[in-house]
Amino acid sequence: MKIINRKFLITMGLLFAFSPLLVLWFNNYQRENFSCESEDTFYKDEGSFTTISHFSFHGGKGSFDALGEYSSPGKPTQKITQKLDFEYWKEGHHLVLVSKENDRSQINIKLLSPIVPDFFLLRSRGLSMKFLPQNSTSYLVVSDNIPVLYCIRITH
Structure with missing residues (x-):
């Protein structure tokens, strides 16, 4: 159970850390396409x-x-x-x-x-x-x- 919680926390942390890059990519994509x-x-x-x-x-x-x-x-x-x-x-x-x-x-x-x-x-x-x-x-x-x-x- 601890392993699942740790994986979930790591995944959520990575998503949170990379979310500004995803927003920048999405905005750039919309400007170009x-x-x-x-x-x-x-x-x-x-x-x-x-x-x-x-x-x-x-x-x-x-x-x-x-x-x-x-x-x-x-x-x-x-x-x-x-x-x-x-x-x-x-x-x-x-x-x-x-x-x-x-x-x-x-x-x-x-x-x-x-x-x-x-x-x-x-x-x-x-x-x-x-x-x-x-x-x-x-x-x-x-x-x-x-x-x-x-x-x-x-x-x-």
Whole structure:
């Protein structure tokens, strides 16, 4: 009985001693591996692109999905879907994202190229952004010191 109690005490002591490291690891893991979603409207000249976007980051590989509508005066509204994979790494407070593929639709590329950065349309294009935590459930996404998205964290 004394051996079981001693093993239990040693185990509990080790868990207590290493618990700060577990908390640090968990917090770091959540900062480096996350998904978020945002609803946005981008304008350029007379065209606009309204979208629900989803970013996912995991271990240097990420994905982007968007579902939206493009509209311009005098033309019918067009549904737009996008999906692309990217690689990313951290440089200081910035995440550098590099697209791994072209948008699958030439129509998307033609319509959206004046509105969204090349990263979202063409392969091997980069984008540097800061994902600044606002609270435990959201990020403010900043590019060139300008807020561009408010992204709500998604748990899996």
